[in-house]
Amino acid sequence: MKFVAWMRGPLVLFSLSGCATGxxxxxxxxxxxxxxxxxxxxxxxxxxxxxxxxxxxxCGVKP
Structure with missing residues (x-):
């Protein structure tokens, strides 16, 4: 159970990092x-x- 609690933070940060495209x-x-x-x-x-x-x-782009 400690492992799950310990990994929760890094997993959340890792999953949110994919949302930033810049x-x-x-x-x-x-x-x-x-x-x-x-x-x-x-x-x-x-x-x-x-x-x-x-x-x-x-964006004003002409298709």
């Missing part, structure tokens, strides 16, 4: 461009369009 959304996000070989469902097309429109609205 960049803003505009620095990290890219326009989604599907491949010719991708099988596009209507839902996938809708999701790609939504994300690309969000990127254009927030």
């Amino acid at each position: 960049g803003s959304y505009c620095e990290l996000a890219r326009v989604i461009r599907p491949s010719v070989n991708d099988r596009m469902t209507p839902e996938t097309e809708k999701q790609i369009l939504t994300e690309n429109e969000k990127l254009a609205a927030i």
